[in-house]
Every structure is written in C-alpha cells, then in structure tokens.
Amino acid sequence: MSEKKGLNTLVFRRLLSHAKPYRGLFALAVFCTITLSFIGPLRPKLIGEMVDKYIVKSQDSVQLLNWTLVIIALLVIEGLLQFAGSYLSNLLAQNIIRDIRKKLVGHVLSFRMRYFDRTPIGALVTRVVSDLEAITEVFSSGLMDIVGDMISLIFVLILMFVSNWELSLMTLVPIPLLIIATRIFAKAMRKSFQLERAQVTKLNTFVQERISGMSIVQMFNREKQEYKKFEEINKGHRQAHVNAVWANSIFFPVVEMLSSLSIALLLVWGALKVEGKTSEEIRNMYGEIIAFTLWIYQLYRPIRQLADKFNVLQRGTVRAERVFEILDHQENIQNKGQIADCNFNQDIRFDHVSFAYIDDQFVLKDINLTIPAGKIVAFVGATGAGKSTIVNLLGRFYEFQEGTISIGDTSINDIELNYLRKNIAIVLQDVFLFSDTIHNNITLGDPAISREEVIQAAKEVGAHDFIEKLPGGYDYQVGERGVVLSVGQRQLLSFIRAYVYNPHILILDEATSSIDNESEELIQKATAKLTKGRTSIVIAHRLSTIQQADMIVVLERGEVMEKGTHHELLKSGGYYRKLYDMQFIEKK
Numbered sequence: 001m002s003e004k005k006g007l008n009t010l011v012f013r014r015l016l017s018h019a020k021p022y023r024g025l026f027a028l029a030v031f032c033t034i035t036l037s038f039i040g041p042l043r044p045k046l047i048g049e050m051v052d053k054y055i056v057k058s059q060d061s062v063q064l065l066n067w068t069l070v071i072i073a074l075l076v077i078e079g080l081l082q083f084a085g086s087y088l089s090n091l092l093a094q095n096i097i098r099d100i101r102k103k104l105v106g107h108v109l110s111f112r113m114r115y116f117d118r119t120p121i122g123a124l125v126t127r128v129v130s131d132l133e134a135i136t137e138v139f140s141s142g143l144m145d146i147v148g149d150m151i152s153l154i155f156v157l158i159l160m161f162v163s164n165w166e167l168s169l170m171t172l173v174p175i176p177l178l179i180i181a182t183r184i185f186a187k188a189m190r191k192s193f194q195l196e197r198a199q200v201t202k203l204n205t206f207v208q209e210r211i212s213g214m215s216i217v218q219m220f221n222r223e224k225q226e227y228k229k230f231e232e233i234n235k236g237h238r239q240a241h242v243n244a245v246w247a248n249s250i251f252f253p254v255v256e257m258l259s260s261l262s263i264a265l266l267l268v269w270g271a272l273k274v275e276g277k278t279s280e281e282i283r284n285m286y287g288e289i290i291a292f293t294l295w296i297y298q299l300y301r302p303i304r305q306l307a308d309k310f311n312v313l314q315r316g317t318v319r320a321e322r323v324f325e326i327l328d329h330q331e332n333i334q335n336k337g338q339i340a341d342c343n344f345n346q347d348i349r350f351d352h353v354s355f356a357y358i359d360d361q362f363v364l365k366d367i368n369l370t371i372p373a374g375k376i377v378a379f380v381g382a383t384g385a386g387k388s389t390i391v392n393l394l395g396r397f398y399e400f401q402e403g404t405i406s407i408g409d410t411s412i413n414d415i416e417l418n419y420l421r422k423n424i425a426i427v428l429q430d431v432f433l434f435s436d437t438i439h440n441n442i443t444l445g446d447p448a449i450s451r452e453e454v455i456q457a458a459k460e461v462g463a464h465d466f467i468e469k470l471p472g473g474y475d476y477q478v479g480e481r482g483v484v485l486s487v488g489q490r491q492l493l494s495f496i497r498a499y500v501y502n503p504h505i506l507i508l509d510e511a512t513s514s515i516d517n518e519s520e521e522l523i524q525k526a527t528a529k530l531t532k533g534r535t536s537i538v539i540a541h542r543l544s545t546i547q548q549a550d551m552i553v554v555l556e557r558g559e560v561m562e563k564g565t566h567h568e569l570l571k572s573g574g575y576y577r578k579l580y581d582m583q584f585i586e587k588k
Contacts, residue, residue: 011317018096025092032085033144037151039078041159041298046071048291093139097132104128104323110332113397122205127326130200131319138316145309149302156299170269171296174258178303185251189311192243197318199237206233259300266292335417342415344423344504345373346408353403355393363389365558376531378538378546380579381555387539391507395424425503429510431490433482438467439474442497449500457499461526463492495526506536543583
C-alpha cells in the first residue's frame with residue numbers, strides 16, 4: 001500500500017512540474033485562491049460583531065448600514081476573486097494539457113511499428129483524449145480548490161478558538177468521525193477510479209474495433225454475438241460508475257448528518273449557558289451563536305469539498321499514470337543518423353540481414369542481396385515468406401537484429417530518418433485515406449506541393465478524369481478511409497501521392513492484387529512512369545505483373561531461394577517455376 005502511495009506522489013509531482021512554464025499564471029491563481037480563503041471566514045466574524053454592537057446593544061441604524069455595505073463589498077470581492085481564480089486555474093489547466101497532449105502525440109508518432117502491432121488503437125485514443133481531460137480537472141478544480149479549502153479550514157478553526165475555545169471544542173466533537181469517514185471514502189473512490197479507468201479503455205477499444213471492422217461483423221452475421229459482448233462490457237462500465245455513485249451517496253449524507261450534529265451541540269451549549277443568565281447577557285450571546293453557526297457550515301463545506309476534490313485529484317493522477325507510462329515507454333525508432341545528403345541512385349545492399357518480430361523467431365534469415373540502382377526488382381513467394389518485411393526494414397519501420405542494409409557504402413542507420421523516408425515512397429495494397437479532400441490525401445498537407453503539381457501527376461497516372469467527375473473535384477471529401485471510392489480509385493490516388501513526392505526509391509507492395517482489370521491497366525501505365533529512372537521494388541502475387549522486371553527474387557521462409565529474370569527462372573525449373581505453373585495452368 002505504501003508503495004502505491006509513493007508512486008502516486010511521484011506521479012503528482014511530475015504532473016505538477018508541467019506548470020513550471022506558467023509560473024506567473026499559477027501564482028495569480030494561487031493568490032486569488034488564498035485571498036478568497038481568508039475573506040470568506042471573516043464574514044461570520046463581522047456579522048457576529050455587527051449583531052452584538054449595532055442590533056443588540058445600540059440599535060445604531062447608520063453604523064448598521066455601514067457594516068452591511070462592508071459585508072456586501074466583501075461578497076462582491078469574493079465573487080470577483082472566485083471568477084478570477086476559476087478562469088486562471090482553467091486557463092492554466094488547458095495550457096498544461098495542451099503541452100502534455102503535444103508531447104504524448106509526438107512521442108507516439110516516433111514509436112516503431114512493433115508498438116502499434118500489439119497496442120489496441122482504442123487504448124491509445126483513451127490516453128490522448130479522455131485520460132487527458134481527466135487530468136485537466138487536477139489543475140482546474142482539484143489542486144487549487146484543495147489549497148483554498150485547506151487554508152479556509154485552518155483559518156476558520158483559528159477564528160473559532162480565538163472567539164470561544166470551549167464552544168469550539170463542543171462543536172468539533174463530530175470531526176474525528178468525519179475524518180474517519182473521509183479516509184474510508186477516499187480509499188473506496190480510488191478503487192472505483194481504477195476500475196472505471198480499465199472499463200473505459202476496454203469499452204473504447206471494443207467500440208473502435210467493431211466500428212472499424214463493421215463489414216466483417218455484418219458479412220459473417222455476427223451482429224447478435226458482438227452485441228452480447230458489448231452488453232457485458234457496457235455492464236462492467238456501468239458497474240464501475242455505480243461503485244463511485246454508491247460511495248458518494250453514503251459519504252455526503254454522513255457529512256450532512258455530522259454538520260447537523262455540530263449545530264445541535266451548539267444549541268445545547270447555548271441552552272446550558274442561558275440558564276441563570278439575565279436577558280441582557282443572553283442577548284450578548286446572539287452574535288457569537290450566529291458567527292459559530294456560519295463557521296460550522298464553512299467548516300464542513302471545505303471538508304466535504306476536500307473529499308470531493310481529493311477524488312478529482314486521485315482520478316487525475318490515476319489517469320496520469322497511464323499517460324506517463326506511454327511517455328516513459330522507450331520503443332521509439334533511434335534516429336541517430338546524421339547524413340542528410342546521400343546519393344540514392346546507388347545499389348541497395350542487404351548483407352547477412354536477419355530479423356524477427358518476436359524474440360528469436362526469425363522471419364528473415366541471413367539475407368544477402370543487391371538491388372541495382374535504377375532497376376526494377378520484384379519479390380515473390382508464398383504468404384509469410386518475408387517479402388513485405390524487407391520493405392519495412394528498408395524504410396526502418398522495424399529494426400533488424402543482425403547484418404546491415406546500405407545504400408552504396410552508406411548504412412541506412414547512418415542516414416537521418418526523416419531524410420531517408422522522404423526519399424522512399426511506398427504504395428500499399430491496403431490504401432489508407434484520411435477523412436479529408438482528395439487534394440489533401442495526395443499532398444498529406446504538404447504546402448510545398450501545389451494544386452497544379454497534383455493535377456499534372458493525376459493526368460500522368462490517368463486519374464484526372466475520374467477525379468474531375470466527382471462533386472468538387474480535387475476538393476471532394478472521400479470520407480473515413482476513403483470508403484466512398486472504389487478500391488481501384490483509392491489505389492490510383494496512392495500512386496498520385498507517390499508521384500508528387502518524387503521519390504528516389506519506389507516500393508509497390510502488392511499494389512495491384514485487389515483491383516479490377518481496367519484499374520490495373522491504368523496502374524500498369526502509371527507504374528511505367530513512376531519506375532522510370534528510379535530504383536523500384538515490386539512485391540506481387542500476380543506473376544503476370546512482374547514479368548518485365550529486371551530481376552526477380554524468390555523468397556521462401558525468410559531465405560532467398562533464387563533470383564534472375566523471368567525467363568532465366570522459368571528455365572531453371574525451381575521455386576519460381578512452381579509458382580508460375582500454379583497460376584498459369586494451361587487448359588487442355
């Protein structure tokens with residue numbers, strides 16, 4: 001238990017350190033909070049003295065009016081301080097969360113693909129959105145309110161004991177019970193927050209995956225089964241929140257009951273004190289009783305709010321733990337390369353390259369291969385042979401365990417990562433389009449690429465006509481993942497994207513495996529333009545698309561089995577011949 005508390009303290013301190021760039025804003029918010037904490041408890045004192053001096057004793061209407069105006073002025077000042085404190089603390093919170101969110105997203109963008117392979121997207125969305133929103137409350141309504149309530153609480157106690165220590169002890173009898181109840185409540189709420197956090201992540205992950213894969217759900221008639229799974233997850237999500245509601249529904253009535261008990265004890269004290277007193281002596285007690293009545297409410301209100309705000313603080317630190325786990329996760333690509341001026345028109349060499357996604361289960365085994373500059377090299381092989389893995393290693397989306405990959409005499413690890421990827425364009429089989437315009441999906445928001453360049457590239461690829469027919473042309477919104485376009489149209493857009501970036505190395509990863517014949521014909525023409533004068537790597541299942549390649553490399557279980565031209569490999573009668581015969585069986 002102590003270890004967990006220490007961890008939370010460490011997380012909170014780390015969270016607080018993000019306020020350093022905003023020291024001035026933080027100081028102003030603290031000033032408003034502290035000033036407000038002193039002004040509030042003074043009102044009962046002033047009201048009590050006003051009752052004693054100008055109502056009970058002298059009935060001086062002029063002084064009564066003056067004191068009333070003073071109290072009204074204090075109320076106005078309190079209102080202004082509350083507004084300023086709330087505004088400044090929320091502004092501070094939004095600035096801090098903006099910084100953390102930028103840092104978090106920037107860190108996630110640097111992760112290797114391995115991280116995304118095993119991390120649910122819904123979990124990441126939860127961290128970036130809802131977890132950070134919960135952290136916002138730490139600064140906007142948690143930390144400042146706790147500081148203010150603590151100061152107010154201490155000041156109220158000081159004023160009570162200075163006024164009448166015996167009456168203070170009498171009215172504070174229920175406080176130990178309240179402290180015990182608060183501790184129990186805080187522990188219960190922490191457990192409910194941890195459960196709530198887990199259930200929110202689980203729910204977000206489930207919904208995100210099922211909506212993304214809705215076509216599969218409907219295609220295999222799994223609607224009822226998935227709905228039942230959702231009901232179970234939703235039930236757990238509900239129960240996590242019910243636990244928090246249950247704790248609140250018990251704690252706050254207990255606070256009200258104890259505050260009423262303090263008022264009752266105050267009345268008992270008053271009843272005991274009036275015995276044997278003259279009417280004038282009794283009247284002299286009015287101001288003190290009124291002041292203590294107001295102080296008791298001011299005493300219990302901060303304690304009640306302290307428990308509530310402490311829960312906000314706990315919720316924020318619990319969520320912050322998850323966020324900091326990602327920020328501390330070191331799985332980013334090591335960009336130690338310094339070279340930003342490399343000649344990419346050189347041979348690409350794989351020297352004894354071995355790679356495994358998991359431990360020592362190698363997908364590529366001792367690959368030795370030279371891809372000639374300016375030539376078209378095709379990779380073929382069965383599923384899982386390692387074709388796409390070679391592409392991923394060349395773009396440094398994964399890091400190989402053994403060997404070296406070099407362009408000329410320069411290792412790709414010595415090339416600055418952004419510069420390396422800027423000179424490599426990859427066209428995948430599964431084209432990803434953002435919910436944006438065609439123009440922005442082609443340029444990916446790069447302002448250096450003009451509309452004229454996009455149109456010219458589209459004409460070269462042969463996609464200009466179909467784009468112009470769409471409503472809005474190049475400003476047409478393609479919808480999420482480009483679902484309003486056909487597979488062939490999406491593939492053509494990916495070719496335009498590669499064309500406008502003018503890469504030195506072009507990679508086509510099964511780019512024609514899922515399109516119709518008409519689109520394939522357009523893409524074949526586009527491929528001829530794209531590959532001209534560039535080192536091109538083509539991965540294909542259809543052997544008909546790579547027969548004109550300068551070199552074909554046959555992979556089998558992560559090893560290079562043979563290489564050569566189409567005709568050379570057919571004559572050799574090896575693995576390539578078997579693959580060819582499987583796809584082109586002559587009908588007799």
